Amino acid sequence: MVGQSGRGARERVLVAATALFEAQGINATGMEQVAATAPVSKRTLYLHFTSKDDLVVAYLRHLAESGLTIEGALDRPDLSPRERILELFSVPVGDGPIRGCPFVDAAAEFPDPDSPAHAYTREQKQRFTARIVDLLREMGAARPEILGEQLAILADGAASRAMVLNDPASGRHARAAAEVLLDAALQ
Numbered sequence: 001m002v003g004q005s006g007r008g009a010r011e012r013v014l015v016a017a018t019a020l021f022e023a024q025g026i027n028a029t030g031m032e033q034v035a036a037t038a039p040v041s042k043r044t045l046y047l048h049f050t051s052k053d054d055l056v057v058a059y060l061r062h063l064a065e066s067g068l069t070i071e072g073a074l075d076r077p078d079l080s081p082r083e084r085i086l087e088l089f090s091v092p093v094g095d096g097p098i099r100g101c102p103f104v105d106a107a108a109e110f111p112d113p114d115s116p117a118h119a120y121t122r123e124q125k126q127r128f129t130a131r132i133v134d135l136l137r138e139m140g141a142a143r144p145e146i147l148g149e150q151l152a153i154l155a156d157g158a159a160s161r162a163m164v165l166n167d168p169a170s171g172r173h174a175r176a177a178a179e180v181l182l183d184a185a186l187q
Helices: 007-024 031-037 042-048 052-066 070-075 081-087 102-109 116-139 144-165 169-185
Strands: none
Touching: 007 031, 007 042, 007 052, 031 042, 031 052, 052 102, 052 116, 070 081, 070 116, 081 116, 081 169, 102 116, 102 144, 116 144, 144 169
16 A cells, blocks of 8 residues: 555645645645645645645646546547547536636636746647647648637637536537638638
């Protein structure tokens, strides 16, 4: 069995931070609350994450690598490239309110572009757009860089609007617009 300060503790901290950040926001969540929820001592928490910035970046990296965000649709081998792109507009609906994009949420909570969380979010959004562009190239779309940026903006806007309105219809409307853009680029 892994000890309190071993790999299991790090994973418990990430699980606790993810739940707390999603439920109440990053800035509203204190490190003491994360430690108590994990449960680990504050010493163990700071052994794995030297600052809240480190924890937030690890949380964001975990989300990006998990495939559980809407961006995970871009990696689905069971879908065609077009279906992968259109899947970006499926707004996940659960028991609680619609949360929107956790990367956009983090950037909003850390508005300084030089903060570690904001910088990581910027890099993630650039990777997101590049992945869309790669799929568009694979499809033979005209002007894939421009269209990729347009589709990324549309996906981010749909996620944000769905969260603000707590209404998944934003995803359906954005998908219809994305289909028009894709059809025009593939003629």
